[in-house]
Amino acid sequence: xxxxxxxxxxxxxxxxxxxxxxxxxxxxxxxxxxxxxxxxxxxxxxxxxxxxxxxxxxxxxxxxxxxxxxxxxxxxxxxxxxxxxxxxxxxxxxxxxxxxx
Numbered sequence: 001x002x003x004x005x006x007x008x009x010x011x012x013x014x015x016x017x018x019x020x021x022x023x024x025x026x027x028x029x030x031x032x033x034x035x036x037x038x039x040x041x042x043x044x045x046x047x048x049x050x051x052x053x054x055x056x057x058x059x060x061x062x063x064x065x066x067x068x069x070x071x072x073x074x075x076x077x078x079x080x081x082x083x084x085x086x087x088x089x090x091x092x093x094x095x096x097x098x099x100x101x
Contacts, residue, residue: 006036007062009055010071014042027069036067047077 008014008027016025023029031038041054055070062068083089 002063004036004063004065004067006031006034006038006067006069007055007058008038008040008042008069008071009051009058010042010069011046011051011073011077012042012044014040014069014071015044017044034067042071045077045079046073047079048073048075050079 006027014027016022016028019025025040027040027042028038039058041058043050043054046054051070051073055068082093
């Protein structure tokens with residue numbers, strides 16, 4: 001049997017955010033302590049739909065002896081798809097507050 005995997009899905013709190021070495025993040029420390037490989041699919045600013053979709057996309061590879069950790073985001077956090085060919089999207093964009101990262 002292959003070594004079990006600890007799968008992590010969530011927002012930036014599930015990453016080694018602001019840490020120079022990813023191995024020092026909590027997910028890698030925990031997976032090492034419990035003897036599992038870590039597969040971290042967390043993303044900065046992920047909303048709950050993205051987190052759930054990422055989990056569902058990876059579900060076929062998750063085995064029954066693996067561990068799944070899901071760190072949910074705030075329910076008000078939302079991602080939007082911008083279709084630059086859709087006039088309604090462009091109008092909404094023109095009347096929106098935008099943050100540039």
